[in-house]
Amino acid sequence: MKVRDVLEREAMSESNHRQIAEALLRELSDRGQIVEGGWRAYELLSGLTDASEVQRTECRKAWFLGAQHLFASVLGMLSPDAEPTELDLERMDKLDAELRQFLATLEKP
Secondary structure (H helix, E strand, O other): OOHHHHHOOOOOOHHHHHHHHHHHHHHHHHHOOHHHHHHHHHHHHHOHHHOOHHHHHHHHHHHHHHHHHHHHHHHHHOOOOOOOOHHHHHHHHHHHHHHHHHHHHHOOO
């Protein structure tokens, strides 16, 4: 299921929207693409699809850098005695990998 297909369905009720958004979030987090999925939804809903390539690139960069900051902040403030599940750890690892992969694209050769 594509993000665009999910977001463009106008006939759904608010509870259906919430259920689809939650299912999409789980699917994207399981695939290690939660930030990319959020970016695609933002790009579509904000009208950036009509913007220049430079503007889309810079906005995507800001999106991912904001996600990286939030992720690092969350990790830094977690309680050391909390017990995450294996699935929680796997999803967090995938989010970390996705953000590190993006940061690597910003490094100068």
